Amino acid sequence: MKNALRPVRLQVYAVVLICTAEQWAAVQTQFPNTRPGVFRGREFLSRNWGTRRVVFLHVGDGVVASAASTQFGIDRWDPNVLLSTTAATQEETEAIFRVAELNGVPLMGEPIIASNLEGTVPPAIATPAKAGPVLPNTEPGDPIP
Numbered sequence: 001m002k003n004a005l006r007p008v009r010l011q012v013y014a015v016v017l018i019c020t021a022e023q024w025a026a027v028q029t030q031f032p033n034t035r036p037g038v039f040r041g042r043e044f045l046s047r048n049w050g051t052r053r054v055v056f057l058h059v060g061d062g063v064v065a066s067a068a069s070t071q072f073g074i075d076r077w078d079p080n081v082l083l084s085t086t087a088a089t090q091e092e093t094e095a096i097f098r099v100a101e102l103n104g105v106p107l108m109g110e111p112i113i114a115s116n117l118e119g120t121v122p123p124a125i126a127t128p129a130k131a132g133p134v135l136p137n138t139e140p141g142d143p144i145p
Contacts, residue, residue, distance in 0.1 A: 011053065011078075011080075012046075012053045012054070012055050012077035012078065012079045012080075013052035013053055013054060013079060013080050013081065013125055014052070014054045014055070014079050014080065014081045014082065014083055014108075014121075014124070014125050015054075015055045015056075015057055015073040015074070015077055015079040015082055015083070016054060016055070016056045016057065016082075016083045016084070016085070016112050016121065017057055017059045017066070017069060017070060017073065017082065017083070017084040017085065017088070017096060018056055018057065018058050018059060018085050018114060019059050019060075019061070019066065019084065019085050019087045019088040019089075019092055020061060020085075020087045021060075021061075022087070023085050023087050023114035023115075024043070024058045024114075026114040026115045027045065027056050027114050027117065028045070030117050030118075031045055031047065036058075039076065040072065042057060042058060042069060042072055043057075043058040044056060044057045044058065047117075049121060049122050049125060052125050054121060054125060055073070055077055055079070057069060057072075057073045059092075062092070063091050063092055063095045064095075066088070066092040066093075066095040066096050067095040067096070067098070067099050070082065070095070070096045070099040070100060071099050071103070074099070074100070074103045074105055079105060080105075080106075081105065081106050081107070081108050081125070082096065082100050082105055082106070082107045082108065083107075083108050083110075083111070083112050083121075083124055083125075084096055084107070084111055084112065085111055085112050085113070085114050086111040086112070086113055086114070087114070088111070108124055110123075110124050112124060
């Protein structure tokens, strides 16, 4: 019996949390020949930018879905950083922040624009991860709202 060669997987550098169905559709249109993976009910896509692997994870709407999906993304891929899209509400962003903080994974402050991945993801992953999670529109060391 032959064993198929499996491709070498790159360490996942970032997980981008896609918060709405509309933004997920925008992400999928930018990867027309890629079928999303499904694991434990969560859809995801993967893309490499240079040597950095980025996973796009469809979170769904709501605070609970945001927190659960963030934990799932951290457990599944052990990313260096988390990013979220511009459509995340303040409550969803805070839920993502709390889970990221508990796991020691930085949440980058600059949101990703789902309809312009080529323009927003490479600059976001080019900057080194900051020490600790950062809520959008805050600086490290600011009190947590």
